[in-house]
Amino acid sequence: MAITTPEPTRLLDLTRLVSRAGRPMTGVDRVEFAYLDNLLQHGDLWGLVRSSLGYVLLDQAGCAALRERILDQDWGPADRLSKLRKGRHPVRRQAETYLRIICHDRCLPLRLSRMLARHLPMGVHYLNTGHSNLTERVLSALRLRKARVAVMIHDTIPLDFPEYQRPETIAPFRAFLGRTCAHADVILCNSRQTADEIGRHVPGPLPDRVIAHLGAPVPHTGNAPKGPWNGPYFVCLGTIEPRKNHALLLDIWPDIPDAHLLICGNRGWENHDVFRRLDSKPERIHELHDLPDDQLFALLQGSAGLLFPSFAEGYGLPPIEAAALGVPVLCNDLPIFREVLGNIPVYADASDRYLWQTTIIEMADQQRTGLSGTQAFIPPSWDEHFKTVLTLI
Known part of the structure; x- marks a missing residue:
C-alpha cells in the first residue's frame, strides 16, 4: 500500500501582485499568480501581503478570493484608511481595502511575529517568488516559526548589467540576493543560466538551488485590434x-x-x-x-x-x-x-x-509568399515546474 506524505502548510508571499494591482502583469507578476493558482490545489495555503499600513494574512478562502479579484479586477471602492498614504495607484488602494475586508488577520509591522505565531504551525513552508518583502523583519518572524524558506531568483541582471537599471535599484537587489543566499533553504532558479550567475555573484556556500523552467502555456488568442498597418x-x-x-x-x-x-x-x-x-x-x-x-x-x-x-x-x-x-x-x-x-x-x-x-x-x-512559420515547439509547462518544486518546498 502506497504511503502518501501530507502536503505541508505553505505561506505564499503575495506582496508583489497586490502592489501592482491595476497595472498590466509583468513576467514576474505572472509567475507569482501561477504559484497562487497552483498552490490553492495543494494543501493548506496562506498568503502574506505587506500593505501600505502593515501586514495582511489571508487564509485559503482569502487566497482564493484574491485570485478571483486579480482575474476580474473588481476590487470595489477604496476606504478612507487606504487614502492615508499619498501617491498610491488608485486601484492598489482599492485592492488593499478589499484585503482588509477578507483577511484572516492583520497587524502593524512590529507585531508580525505574533500574528504568524497565532495562525501558522511550526515548520511552515514559506515561498517568495516576487523579489518583494524578503526583509529582515519577515525573515526573523519566519525563523521563530522554524519555517522552511524558498525564494525564486528570476535573474541577476541588476548586477550583470547595471547600466540598464535604475541606479537606486542596484544596491537593494544586491542586499536582497545576499539575504536570500544567507537565509533561504532552497533557491528556485528559472534556468541554468540564473543558477550559474548566482554562484558567480555570491562566493562561498550556497543553499540548494533547483532549476525549474517557468511554465509558458500556449497563449489564448481573441480578436486582433484593427489599425493602420497592412501587409506584413x-x-x-x-x-x-x-x-x-x-x-x-x-x-x-x-x-x-x-x-x-x-x-x-x-x-x-x-x-x-x-x-x-x-x-x-x-x-x-x-x-x-x-x-x-x-x-x-x-x-x-x-x-x-x-x-x-x-x-x-x-x-x-x-x-x-x-x-x-x-x-x-x-x-x-x-x-x-x-x-x-x-x-x-x-x-x-x-x-x-x-x-x-x-x-x-x-x-x-x-x-x-505563405512560407512563414516555424518548427513545432512544445513550451515548458507549469505541471512540469511544480512537479520539481513541490517535492522540495
Missing part, C-alpha cells in the same frame, strides 16, 4: 526601456520596405531618446500599450514574426510564447534562449544591424 507586420513585445533595445529597430526600420512595426508595451524609464523618436510618429511604426492579453497574442499570431533585440533577459517569455504560437522569432543571441528554445529562433547579434535588416526583410517576404 512585426511585433516587438516588452516594456520600452534601454535593456530592450528598441533603438535598433527604430534605426533600421526606414530601410525595411513596406512592413510595419508594432511596439507593444508600456513606457519604462530613462529612455528619452526612444520616447522622442516614437513621439515623432515615424512612418510604419505604431506604439500600442495596455492591450488585453488575448488581443495582444492575436496580433502576435498574425504577424510575420516577433522581434526581440533585448540586450539581457532572465527568462524572456515573449519569444517562448511566440514560438508556442508557431510565430517566427528573431532575437539576440542570449544563453537563456539557447537553453529553453534551442534552434527554434533565428539568432542575430544585437550589434549586427545589417543582419537584423536583411533577416527582417526575408521574414516579411516569407509571409507574403
Whole structure:
C-alpha cells in the first residue's frame, strides 16, 4: 500500500501582485499568480501581503478570493484608511481595502511575529517568488516559526548589467540576493543560466538551488485590434526601456520596405531618446500599450514574426510564447534562449544591424509568399515546474 506524505502548510508571499494591482502583469507578476493558482490545489495555503499600513494574512478562502479579484479586477471602492498614504495607484488602494475586508488577520509591522505565531504551525513552508518583502523583519518572524524558506531568483541582471537599471535599484537587489543566499533553504532558479550567475555573484556556500523552467502555456488568442498597418507586420513585445533595445529597430526600420512595426508595451524609464523618436510618429511604426492579453497574442499570431533585440533577459517569455504560437522569432543571441528554445529562433547579434535588416526583410517576404512559420515547439509547462518544486518546498 502506497504511503502518501501530507502536503505541508505553505505561506505564499503575495506582496508583489497586490502592489501592482491595476497595472498590466509583468513576467514576474505572472509567475507569482501561477504559484497562487497552483498552490490553492495543494494543501493548506496562506498568503502574506505587506500593505501600505502593515501586514495582511489571508487564509485559503482569502487566497482564493484574491485570485478571483486579480482575474476580474473588481476590487470595489477604496476606504478612507487606504487614502492615508499619498501617491498610491488608485486601484492598489482599492485592492488593499478589499484585503482588509477578507483577511484572516492583520497587524502593524512590529507585531508580525505574533500574528504568524497565532495562525501558522511550526515548520511552515514559506515561498517568495516576487523579489518583494524578503526583509529582515519577515525573515526573523519566519525563523521563530522554524519555517522552511524558498525564494525564486528570476535573474541577476541588476548586477550583470547595471547600466540598464535604475541606479537606486542596484544596491537593494544586491542586499536582497545576499539575504536570500544567507537565509533561504532552497533557491528556485528559472534556468541554468540564473543558477550559474548566482554562484558567480555570491562566493562561498550556497543553499540548494533547483532549476525549474517557468511554465509558458500556449497563449489564448481573441480578436486582433484593427489599425493602420497592412501587409506584413512585426511585433516587438516588452516594456520600452534601454535593456530592450528598441533603438535598433527604430534605426533600421526606414530601410525595411513596406512592413510595419508594432511596439507593444508600456513606457519604462530613462529612455528619452526612444520616447522622442516614437513621439515623432515615424512612418510604419505604431506604439500600442495596455492591450488585453488575448488581443495582444492575436496580433502576435498574425504577424510575420516577433522581434526581440533585448540586450539581457532572465527568462524572456515573449519569444517562448511566440514560438508556442508557431510565430517566427528573431532575437539576440542570449544563453537563456539557447537553453529553453534551442534552434527554434533565428539568432542575430544585437550589434549586427545589417543582419537584423536583411533577416527582417526575408521574414516579411516569407509571409507574403505563405512560407512563414516555424518548427513545432512544445513550451515548458507549469505541471512540469511544480512537479520539481513541490517535492522540495
